[in-house]
Amino acid sequence: MSTKTIIFLTGATGYIGGTILQRLLSHPKADTFVINALTRDLNKAAQLSSLGVKTVIGSHSDLDKLEDSAAEADIVITAADCDDVSAATAILRGQKKKFLETGKAPILIHTSGTGVLVDNAKGMYASDVVYSDTDISLIETLKPSQPHRPVDILVSEAGAEGYVKTHIVLPSTIYGIAQGSLFDKGISNPQSVQVPALIIGGWNRGQGGMIGQGKNIWPCVHIEEIGDLYMVLFDALVSGQTIPNGREGFYFGESDHYLVYDLAKSISVALAELGHSKSEEPIPFTDDDRQKYLGGRYVLAGNSRCRADRARALGWKPSKTTKDLLASVKPELKALLASGRIKE
Template identity: 75%
Template sequence: MSTKPTIFLTGATGRSSPIAAESATLTPTIGGTILQRLLSHQKADSFDITALARDPRKVELLKALDVKAIIGSHSDIDKLEDLAAEAAIVITAAGLSADCDDVLAAEAILRGQKTRYYKTGEAPILIHTSGTGVLADNALGMYSTDVVYSDLDIPLIETLKPSQPHRPVDILVSQAGIEGYVRTHIVLPSTIYGIAQGRLFDQGISNPYSVQVPALIIGGWNRGQGGMIGQGKNIWSCIHIDEIGDLYMVIFDALLSGQDIPNGREGFYFGESDHYLIYDLAKEISVALKELGHSKTDEPEPFTDEDRVKYLDGRYVLAGNSRCRADRARSLGWISSKTKKDLLANIRPELKALLASGRIKA
């Protein structure tokens, strides 16, 4: 029996998702990216990895990579609690809001970590994935905001209403860290873009796509014209999938080396490299659609309520403002170099990849 510490990871493979999700920062891409980084980590021989997967085929593929893969999901409350109790580090990277906002699942994981604390006398670690959808307002594409949240400004973060997306679980996790039986670190990615690369994605184990950007691409393609909610005057922050993967590893490496980095009430880490206007994203999608002869105009058109139901799964994709600065993340030595130009340059390759994958029909 192995005596190495165990890392328990959720969201490694993702699951079938709707076309869109309002806080699509929470994507299957993240879990696969984290797992790939852990498998190639320079100290990978010093820890074991346990991961949940719904698909028996993926369980076998993960086992071939020396991952202790177990069939299960966030609905398996007892299993979550038991696996969390066995792990020195838990990383939650669930792909959909239905999972990452699951209070019962979060409570089960925390119960397991509390059990471990009482058994060992040492506080285990939780790296929880939230998202900057928690910051979103109700602009509906009609206006921008000058409000920019810093992950160093905890009092401002604590003004967020409990009714905000992700906030109930964020509060649970933060409070657990304050109580001291677990060290908690909440990562909040903004709009993720880019197609994840590597063997987990090549083998079909993990989903290489994010949600927000593909949602607008797919919605525009199916409608035959690019668009956005309202006039697209609202602003979001963004982050490339590789750079958010870097952030998780900066946090992980600091913890693995025994550093006492901010946790609990202070343990918020935004994933942000730049800010972008939603209209500019919709415009770039519209231009790409016209270039492929799939739209008569390169000007984006607002999705009507009927369009939203028909083409965006009824959701308000990127409808509000969500602006942040990753000041605490950068204070750990995390570096981001990509800008909104990289986000916009990603549209054409992402569209072509979605066509090649069959997620949209030519």
């Protein structure tokens, strides 16, 4: 019987999941892990196999595979679609099966996001409401209709039942180009979503901008530092530490806060330098612009304010600030050009 820790990871070819997998592969105790990663891409599965990662060929739609893989694992780390209730239910069903067979509660590290906190400001005002990951009663006032909340509730309640130890990581605006062999080989996606969305929208419109006046506030975190948070949490768990889980198991990924206008301004300046913004001053995306250039989405339109108090108490030490976020815009733009996602 193997004494190795079996890990099941979803989202391995993504931005966050690839970062987690990169850390697991280079972990000092990597030889004590068996990593099973879900992917639908046969070519990427072959590449992952060459790195010593076992693959499960499938997607979130393959509920039986999710259940079986979770039932086999000691630790499940989800970094794919955080709004897929059916997939989350299948994974938890597998973990409950593991508990009933062994009498030991397996571990779930679930990736959500601070979008769960977002309000309807539409860029017109800042909010004074700041959530702490230690203030569970305030988190529990969030409506079930909030983004990501249905799965967060499902995971938290499963942890409260006791058959699984659940930990929910909630990254904020993640920025920076992910580094490592998984990204160099094209196995995992090296870029985030929110900042590139505003860059691409401004590039295609020919003018940088934001929703409303950009008076709303968001937290931010660099991809390497959110990777650090997952590993701080992971290391605490595999070492046998008793850390907050279940109802208490929320961990915000926040290193600083920024005014969305300031991000839009940095994007406008970068675009103007390349002749793709009429001025360095950002202007609002109209409803028509939003449909045409942002895919109909309200990108970074509300307030999402939080403090990573529990995450820091666990030993996470992010040091990057809003200055680093704004400085990341030009490299992000260059990467989008290099990848062909925007064209000169």
